[in-house]
Amino acid sequence: MSYIDDIGWNSDGLIPAIAQDADTGLILMVAWMNREALELTVEENRAVYWSRSRQKLWRKGEQSGHEQQLLELRLDCDNDVIILKVNQIGGLACHTGRASCFYRVLRDGQWQIVDKVIKDPKDIY
Amino acid sequence: MSYIDDIGWNSDGLIPAIAQDADTGLILMVAWMNREALELTVEENRAVYWSRSRQKLWRKGEQSGHEQQLLELRLDCDNDVIILKVNQIGGLACHTGRASCFYRVLRDGQWQIVDKVIKDPKDIY
Numbered sequence: 001m002s003y004i005d006d007i008g009w010n011s012d013g014l015i016p017a018i019a020q021d022a023d024t025g026l027i028l029m030v031a032w033m034n035r036e037a038l039e040l041t042v043e044e045n046r047a048v049y050w051s052r053s054r055q056k057l058w059r060k061g062e063q064s065g066h067e068q069q070l071l072e073l074r075l076d077c078d079n080d081v082i083i084l085k086v087n088q089i090g091g092l093a094c095h096t097g098r099a100s101c102f103y104r105v106l107r108d109g110q111w112q113i114v115d116k117v118i119k120d121p122k123d124i125y
Numbered sequence: 126m127s128y129i130d131d132i133g134w135n136s137d138g139l140i141p142a143i144a145q146d147a148d149t150g151l152i153l154m155v156a157w158m159n160r161e162a163l164e165l166t167v168e169e170n171r172a173v174y175w176s177r178s179r180q181k182l183w184r185k186g187e188q189s190g191h192e193q194q195l196l197e198l199r200l201d202c203d204n205d206v207i208i209l210k211v212n213q214i215g216g217l218a219c220h221t222g223r224a225s226c227f228y229r230v231l232r233d234g235q236w237q238i239v240d241k242v243i244k245d246p247k248d249i250y
Contacts, residue, residue, distance in 0.1 A: 025150025030206040074227040102199040
């Protein structure tokens with residue numbers, strides 16, 4: 001019985017994975033994993049996701065260099081969400097050049113951008 | 126144009142919502158919202174989810190008293206995940222009586238329980 005068999009995959013064979021900065025607790029992003037992505041994440045000690053849009057494995061940082069080194073993996077009580085506590089190389093996870101993908105806050109009925117761009121995306125990719 | 130119209134609902138009309146303790150950064154749980162749940166969350170300033178198993182609105186804490194007071198709502202760059210920064214009444218979010226639903230860590234190929242029960246579930250419900 002492997003840890004893999006405990007996972008409650010959804011109907012597409014995927015599980016959502018939350019990447020959280022291990023030091024600050026900042027939630028960096030949410031992506032998806034299939035069985036192979038999770039196994040590779042554990043084997044390689046870095047975040048490997050399944051890209052739903054590209055339908056392929058996605059080693060986070062393979063283009064940008066902004067890898068996520070895995071420090072801890074947690075599973076919730078329903079077996080259907082995973083947390084990766086990571087060391088985010090380069091200090092930014094979002095393709096917009098921000099630390100976190102969650103850079104908008106609801107204020108006055110609008111999603112307002114509250115976090116700054118750390119690095120111009122055209123200097124990342 | 127309402128903030129609601131920016132949400133990229135999935136094929137079931139839902140969006141995953143991460144509840145995070147506003148003080149500590151602890152990720153408490155992940156649940157789902159439909160349009161009505163999100164609107165009620167904003168109106169009532171407390172977490173209201175859509176229970177997929179019971180197919181009904183679920184005001185977190187309606188049975189346990191462990192409400193989640195809403196302090197901030199964030200949306201990710203893909204418009205398909207929400208973070209609720211909350212004040213967790215009672216200091217525990219999980220139906221097992223633990224602070225967080227993510228109380229198991231992968232160690233030696235097994236999901237090992239690492240967080241303690243704060244309150245016996247039979248004293249909660």
